[in-house]
Amino acid sequence: xxxxxxxxxPIGPIHIALEEPIQLRLETEGNIVKNVQLKIxxxxxxxxxxxxxxxxxxGIIVVERVCGICSHSHPTxxxxxxxxxxxxxxxxxxxxxxxxxxxxxxxxxxLLNTAITCEILGFKTLFVRFMNARENIKDxxxxxxxHRGNYAFNTIGGVRKDLFEDEIHEVKKSxxxxxxxxxxxxxxxxxxxxxxxxxxxxxxxxxxxxxDLSVVGPVARASGVDLDLRKxxxxxxxxxxxLEFEKVVEKDGDxxxxxxxxxxxxxxxxxxxxxILKDLPKGTILTKKFVPIPKGIGISRxxxxxxxxxxxxxxxxxxxxxxxxxxxxxxxxxxxxxxxxINQDVADVTLISGSIDPCFSCMxx
Amino acid sequence: MFLDAIKQFLRYSQKKSLWVFHVNTGSCNGxxxxxxxxxxxxxxxxxxxxxxxxxxxxxxxxxxxxxxxTKSRDPLLRAYDMMPKPKAVVSVxxxxxxxxxxxxxxxxxxxxxxxxxxxxxxxxxSAHPNMILEGLLRAAxxxxxxxxxxxx
Numbered sequence: 425x426x427x428x429x430x431x432x433x434p435i436g437p438i439h440i441a442l443e444e445p446i447q448l449r450l451e452t453e454g455n456i457v458k459n460v461q462l463k464i465x466x467x468x469x470x471x472x473x474x475x476x477x478x479x480x481x482x483g484i485i486v487v488e489r490v491c492g493i494c495s496h497s498h499p500t501x502x503x504x505x506x507x508x509x510x511x512x513x514x515x516x517x518x519x520x521x522x523x524x525x526x527x528x529x530x531x532x533x534x535l536l537n538t539a540i541t542c543e544i545l546g547f548k549t550l551f552v553r554f555m556n557a558r559e560n561i562k563d564x565x566x567x568x569x570x571h572r573g574n575y576a577f578n579t580i581g582g583v584r585k586d587l588f589e590d591e592i593h594e595v596k597k598s599x600x601x602x603x604x605x606x607x608x609x610x611x612x613x614x615x616x617x618x619x620x621x622x623x624x625x626x627x628x629x630x631x632x633x634x635x636d637l638s639v640v641g642p643v644a645r646a647s648g649v650d651l652d653l654r655k656x657x658x659x660x661x662x663x664x665x666x667l668e669f670e671k672v673v674e675k676d677g678d679x680x681x682x683x684x685x686x687x688x689x690x691x692x693x694x695x696x697x698x699x700i701l702k703d704l705p706k707g708t709i710l711t712k713k714f715v716p717i718p719k720g721i722g723i724s725r726x727x728x729x730x731x732x733x734x735x736x737x738x739x740x741x742x743x744x745x746x747x748x749x750x751x752x753x754x755x756x757x758x759x760x761x762x763x764x765x766i767n768q769d770v771a772d773v774t775l776i777s778g779s780i781d782p783c784f785s786c787m788x789x
Numbered sequence: 790m791f792l793d794a795i796k797q798f799l800r801y802s803q804k805k806s807l808w809v810f811h812v813n814t815g816s817c818n819g820x821x822x823x824x825x826x827x828x829x830x831x832x833x834x835x836x837x838x839x840x841x842x843x844x845x846x847x848x849x850x851x852x853x854x855x856x857x858x859t860k861s862r863d864p865l866l867r868a869y870d871m872m873p874k875p876k877a878v879v880s881v882x883x884x885x886x887x888x889x890x891x892x893x894x895x896x897x898x899x900x901x902x903x904x905x906x907x908x909x910x911x912x913x914x915s916a917h918p919n920m921i922l923e924g925l926l927r928a929a930x931x932x933x934x935x936x937x938x939x940x941x
Contacts, residue, residue: 437864439843443821444813445861466861467815470894477893486890492819492915536822539829555829562826573819573915785818 533729582710641731810848816855819915
């Protein structure tokens with residue numbers, strides 16, 4: 425057989441290694457990937473069309489179902505844009521509570537991604553332990569908000585549920601017991617020589633490529649791009665400006681540094697949660713129950729677990745938004761696959777594509 | 790006579806070893822993650838002999854999440870046709886049983902039972918792992934008892 429002959433290897437749309445439908449067409453030469461084509465659109469549900477047919481309060485519910493993992497980031501970003509148009513000052517307590525759920529969501533998303541990375545590597549024990557830790561976080565979120573997946577926590581001008589004093593005490597207790605468990609898992613991953621040698625130097629996204637492709641979130645931070653919306657932009661709906669934490673930036677841009685960024689970000693998230701629980705300000709959680717939204721344009725940004733999320737809303741003074749544009753972080757990040765899969769082994773494809781933490785339902789909306 | 794005995798044995802054994810294939814036809818990820826949680830250690834569906842498999846050709850039960858979109862209709866039908874008989878379908882989540890919040894979208898063709906016969910419906914957005922587990926056990930019962938599924 426001709427050695428240089430190219431073979432097209434389709435993966436998907438329904439495949440065991442992929443949670444969600446997408447088709448990757450890999451052009452391979454022998455064992456090496458030479459070209460990648462992505463076919464998306466299998467889970468396109470036309471959320472932007474639906475949003476233009478529903479009123480603002482129904483819109484929050486639809487937006488929550490853009491993605492089942494970042495189901496707090498999307499509604500928060502949406503209501504933040506509407507608050508900007510209506511010029512509503514969000515109460516400080518509501519801002520802190522939003523940040524609390526946002527950080528818990530970041531921890532559970534990063535735990536999930538690390539668990540899946542371990543499963544792809546064949547490290548079943550670590551997968552089970554990470555999933556266990558994630559279940560504890562999920563239980564905590566169920567206790568705070570009332571649901572495991574879709575929290576329905578946000579509304580325009582504040583949040584829908586308050587945390588009482590004894591609840592805060594319980595949350596504090598479970599955070600204190602969870603922290604050493606998760607820190608130990610982080611230490612296990614970062615000191616395991618097999619895991620490190622399997623992920624080091626694979627799927628490298630250089631600093632220049634990261635800038636060119638304008639990737640966001642942990643993928644960008646792993647390539648040395650100093651980009652974290654929690655620090656960089658003003659978020660009128662969140663309380664990050666009052667909290668102390670650090671950006672986690674790695675230099676190498678390979679799979680290992682992406683895993684590292686996610687793990688170390690969890691440490692920062694724990695720091696933020698502890699500060700929130702310590703000095704949660706007193707006061708109301710909602711300014712006004714139903715707020716009319718005037719004519720205007722609002723742009724809001726939020727650091728979702730996968731990176732910067734942008735909502736662009738145009739309203740015309742009626743009950744229904746004129747146009748809502750969603751830019752999800754995975755939509756930008758997935759095109760990095762075109763760069764980082766080239767000249768890699770076919771055996772590493774699932775590992776590398778898992779390491780950018782793609783969320784196909786965010787991406788295809 | 791002999792064949793009937795084999796059939797009886799197969800029916801009995803089906804109940805204790807369910808192989809499940811999961812298809813996402815346009816779900817928001819919520820139910821898919823709960824299915825992943827169902828097969829991890831806390832809910833641990835494998836204690837009932839339920840196992841996720843990588844090919845529809847090995848599966849007894851099809852788990853479908855999400856409303857059927859234009860582009861994912863054909864993969865769903867192909868996966869369903871590939872499954873050997875007897876087979877049962879479990880639809881997970883409110884979108885797959887009615888369309889949910891996505892019902893009026895231009896790209897959503899409808900709920901799953903417009904395309905393939907569904908035996909167990911599980912509500913919830915997103916469905917709780919315990920509910921999915923109960924639905925799977927119900928599907929095992931149906932697979933064992935339903936006369937129609939065994940006439941081939």
